[in-house]
Amino acid sequence: MVDADQTFVIVGGGLAGAKAAETLRAEGFTGRVILICDERDHPYERPALSKGYLLGKEERDSVFVHEPAWYAQNDIELHLNETVEAIDRTAKTVRFGGDGTLVRYDKLLLATGAEPRRLDIPGTDLAGxxxxxxxxxxxxxxxxxxxxxxxxxxxxxxxxxxxxxxxxxxxxxxxxxxxxxxxxxxxxxxxxxxxxxxxxxxxxxxxxxxxxxxxxxxxxxxxxxxxxxxxxxxxxxxxxxxxxxxxGAAPRIGLAEAAGLEIADRAHGGGIAVDERLRTSDPDIHAAGDVAAFHHALFDTTLRVEHWANALNGGPAAARAMLGRDVTYDRVPYFFSDQYDLGMEYSGWAPPGSYDEVVIRGDAGKREFIAFWVKEGRVLAGMNVNVWDVTDPIQQLIRSKTQVNTESLADPRVPLESLVP
Missing domain, CATH: 3.50.50.60 (FAD/NAD(P)-binding domain)
Structure with a gap:
């Protein structure tokens, strides 16, 4: 039973960590919530960093998950520009890297994210x-x-x-x-x-x-x-x-690895291995966001998803699981991109070699279409390009695993909803 005497610690001040903290309070948790972020800035969302903010079309303040005052208002103990150096699973403590402070936890969430892969070539120390x-x-x-x-x-x-x-x-x-x-x-x-x-x-x-x-x-x-x-x-x-x-990016698994938590195979993204409740090999430690590798029942494989929607939804799912709620995390992977006048959304998982054909609905030449990656008549993934409000039926088709008529799938006159059983 969760009570006010418990302490939940979240390591990682990105979207997953911030949304997990928000969810704990929204679900009625009254104990201590400690959120540790290794950046000076308050938790923020990353998509704008390569889109609107980079282009100067969005203000800096627009990227933050919450207003700075929100954390104190919701009794979230936010530690900015602070790192966690080690986890002691036996004592159930985390040790800060700055001054060695020990903080005891009842439940721990690792939302440490990923870091950019480095070029291992001469000249990377140059200023540009x-x-x-x-x-x-x-x-x-x-x-x-x-x-x-x-x-x-x-x-x-x-x-x-x-x-x-x-x-x-x-x-x-x-x-x-x-x-x-x-x-x-x-x-x-x-x-x-x-x-x-x-x-x-x-x-x-x-x-x-x-x-x-x-x-x-x-x-x-x-x-x-x-x-x-x-x-x-x-x-x-x-x-x-x-x-x-x-x-590309590499999951930040060093802390988990040093603590002896199970790490997924590199072929499956190499993140912290978690179950459908986002629990690690230690039942009191969860992981979410870019760093978590979870078995996805829909695709029958282990996935590590580095996109915004996974952090947005995974953080709250982990928080509910930490509270003992009945959680099964099986969201269809989703991401979006904006490039020039092209906007797109992608749902599903269909790496090369996993599908038989790509079915196009609409006009690819005009870049107004939906592409479906199909295997044996079943939709594995769908990408809508400059066509909107179709994510729900695309994801329903993926979830249904139903064989569809590819001619109907390609025909814009056939409503997508009519293909969903």
Missing amino acids: VHHLRRLAHAERLKGVLAALGRDNGHIVIAGAGWIGLEVAAAAREYGAEVTVVEPAPTPLHGVLGPELGNLFAELHREHGVRFHFGASLTEIVGQDGMVLAARTDDGEEHPAHDVLAAI
Whole structure:
């Protein structure tokens, strides 16, 4: 029975951690809630960092999950710019990295997120090499892109994933020259496969982005601490004033690993292994957000999902589970992206090799369509591009696992809802 004498500790001040704290209070928990954040800023949402805020279309204050006063008003003990150095599972304590303070917990939530993967090549210590994960990164990059646009400068982006493409779009809107280097044959190859990856390549080429596929950066060349060029493993050299490393993110599992918690296999994302209640191998410790790897019954595999919706929904689910509620976390993965005049939403999970065909409903040439990844007549995933208010039926089709007529699926005259059993 949860009571006022209990202490729930949340390590990680991102969206998952902040929403978990909110949910604990909303569900009536009256004990101590301690939220530990290793950044100076209050908990914030990350999508705007590569979208509206980076473009100067959204104000800085718009990214925060709650108003700063909310935490004190709801008796949330918020520790900013503080790290947790260790977990003692026997004593049920966490030790702060700053002054070694020990805090005892009854339940612990690890929402430590992920960190950008680093380029392991010469030249990454130069001043013009960037990553994009934190608000401070976005603030710096925003100024860099504006300066490049004014001066006709050039940025090389390593990686044609979502972050790489969104920054490429932002850079072109500022007027900067952009080259994207990607080892795969198309952008977003591991998510969308070649069928839809080419669509994004064409979109960016129309806006002046240059792609160099089938290659990886091997060196960033500089002088007097500044970037001059980026070299690739096929002998090419691209002029550059700045370089963005957008080669993915790694779950921040160090704290959990040192505490002896089970870690998922790297083939499944390598995060902290949790069950359907988001419990780790220690029943008093939960994990949520980017760092958690959970078995998804719908797809019969272990997934680690790095997107906004997973943090938004996973934090509250973990909080309810910590309170002893009956929780089964099985949300259909969802994410969205905005690039130039293209807006899209993706639901499901369909990596290359998992599907038989891609069915298109609408006009892909005009970039107003829905794409369905289908296996044996069953919808595994759907992506709506500049078509709106269809996420619910797409997710219902995925959940139903029902075989559908692909001709009807492709026909815009057939309501999607009519295909849902």
